[in-house]
Amino acid sequence: MSVVRVLFSYLIFPGFVFTAVIGLFLTWIDRKVTARIHWRVGPPWYQPYADFLKLLLKETIIPEGSSKILFLLGPVLGLVAMTILAVMLFSMNMNPSGTFVGDLIVIVYLLALPPLGLMIGGSASKNPLASVGVSREMTQYFAYELPFLIAIATIILKAGGSIRFGDIILAQQANGPFLYSISGVIGAIVILLSTQAKLGFVPFDIPEAEQEIMAGVYIEYSGVALAMYRVVRGMMLFILPLFLISVLWGGFGDWWAILKFLLIVVLIILIKNTNPRIRIDQSLRFFWLGIGVLSIIGLVLAVYGL
Amino acid sequence: MANAKLWGLKKSPWVFHVAAASCNNCDIEILDVLTPRWDVERFGIVLVGSPRHADALLVTGVLNRKSLSRVLRVYEQTPKPCLVIGVGTCTCDNHMFAPSYNVVGPYDKHIPMDVYIPGCPPKPEAIISGVVKALKRL
Numbered sequence: 001m002s003v004v005r006v007l008f009s010y011l012i013f014p015g016f017v018f019t020a021v022i023g024l025f026l027t028w029i030d031r032k033v034t035a036r037i038h039w040r041v042g043p044p045w046y047q048p049y050a051d052f053l054k055l056l057l058k059e060t061i062i063p064e065g066s067s068k069i070l071f072l073l074g075p076v077l078g079l080v081a082m083t084i085l086a087v088m089l090f091s092m093n094m095n096p097s098g099t100f101v102g103d104l105i106v107i108v109y110l111l112a113l114p115p116l117g118l119m120i121g122g123s124a125s126k127n128p129l130a131s132v133g134v135s136r137e138m139t140q141y142f143a144y145e146l147p148f149l150i151a152i153a154t155i156i157l158k159a160g161g162s163i164r165f166g167d168i169i170l171a172q173q174a175n176g177p178f179l180y181s182i183s184g185v186i187g188a189i190v191i192l193l194s195t196q197a198k199l200g201f202v203p204f205d206i207p208e209a210e211q212e213i214m215a216g217v218y219i220e221y222s223g224v225a226l227a228m229y230r231v232v233r234g235m236m237l238f239i240l241p242l243f244l245i246s247v248l249w250g251g252f253g254d255w256w257a258i259l260k261f262l263l264i265v266v267l268i269i270l271i272k273n274t275n276p277r278i279r280i281d282q283s284l285r286f287f288w289l290g291i292g293v294l295s296i297i298g299l300v301l302a303v304y305g306l
Numbered sequence: 307m308a309n310a311k312l313w314g315l316k317k318s319p320w321v322f323h324v325a326a327a328s329c330n331n332c333d334i335e336i337l338d339v340l341t342p343r344w345d346v347e348r349f350g351i352v353l354v355g356s357p358r359h360a361d362a363l364l365v366t367g368v369l370n371r372k373s374l375s376r377v378l379r380v381y382e383q384t385p386k387p388c389l390v391i392g393v394g395t396c397t398c399d400n401h402m403f404a405p406s407y408n409v410v411g412p413y414d415k416h417i418p419m420d421v422y423i424p425g426c427p428p429k430p431e432a433i434i435s436g437v438v439k440a441l442k443r444l
Binding site: 035042221 | 315
């Protein structure tokens with residue numbers, strides 16, 4: 001019985017199917033809001049599902065001379081990581097006392113897997129533009145991961161030095177969300193901007209810059225592999241705001257969480273639509289000197305309990 | 307299953323723009339179609355940067371000896387099934403370049419075409435109607 005329950009939770013709810021369906025719907029919200037900002041009508045609600053279906057049934061081309069396994073491993077790695085992450089986040093929010101020590105570290109590593117998959121798949125696809133995209137993705141990853149980890153350290157400090165995810169949620173349920181303090185606001189800004197970069201949304205979409213390097217790392221992908229990448233992007237758009245809510249805004253055990261979630265998603269989409277793309281060196285400087293210094297200030301404030 | 311495939315293809319044709327040595331007028335009209343005024347994203351049509359992602363190729367310009375091998379290569383790189391839509395009179399009958407020594411067109415001598423959209427350049431409405439006709443033929 002328990003095996004069936006585990007399989008259900010990984011494959012249906014809150015694992016793969018649920019997260020993928022909601023994630024694809026969120027990509028429609030993204031496209032629709034973008035269209036309204038452009039003063040357009042935008043696609044109908046079933047658009048991402050039609051895209052997905054079409055990609056599933058198209059020919060999948062593997063470039064000549066590339067490593068077949070590594071090429072297909074790229075999207076699979078992201079898909080697996082996001083599925084596990086969805087299950088972990090939901091079970092931890094439903095039952096905060098039943099988690100294990102160090103699961104915050106596991107979550108940070110799982111969040112690192114989709115960009116890793118992109119790098120593996122992109123460098124296996126044997127295309128010069130994909131290589132440029134991979135090198136940019138790598139630089140970008142090192143850029144945003146530093147302030148992100150410092151913000152996580154701030155949260156650990158505020159939760160009394162515990163690296164158990166459940167303790168963070170329990171501490172917020174006892175003393176109010178961490179967001180309602182100066183270091184909490186700083187942490188939220190840092191994690192929100194890192195989320196933007198993790199999603200590859202516009203000010204930080206340097207690895208897949210359409211006008212300079214076509215689609216960057218995605219350039220050789222077609223058919224099922226591309227469909228998997230799109231699902232991973234949708235799932236990340238679902239899970240990363242949930243992660244932000246659960247570490248800073250008191251978890252998502254209640255119905256208010258839906259409003260909080262929509263607020264964060266719309267904020268991400270608005271940032272995406274009101275900014276130009278920056279260069280890779282500007283991105284690195286922004287994340288290390290600007291946001292990095294800000295996150296260290298947040299850490300110091302958290303030490304003094306502000 | 308076949309119906310689902312057809313529905314997906316009809317509802318989300320991603321377009322790759324092959325500018326095979328055209329005079330740029332047709333290219334500008336294609337960009338016009340993507341602007342907020344006509345907004346083809348209503349029908350799920352998106353311009354993509356790589357032929358690997360494409361479902362339809364919009365070819366413009368008269369086919370000459372230099373561009374022939376490139377167009378063929380882009381067509382082979384596109385995953386099947388894919389549509390090929392010729393935009394502009396040049397793609398139909400070589401237009402005013404027909405007597406030139408360099409012209410090897412029209413396109414249907416070399417690749418299977420689905421729809422021709424005449425006009426020099428065609429109006430954005432004509433391009434949209436041509437794409438709709440191509441999708442109806444599926």
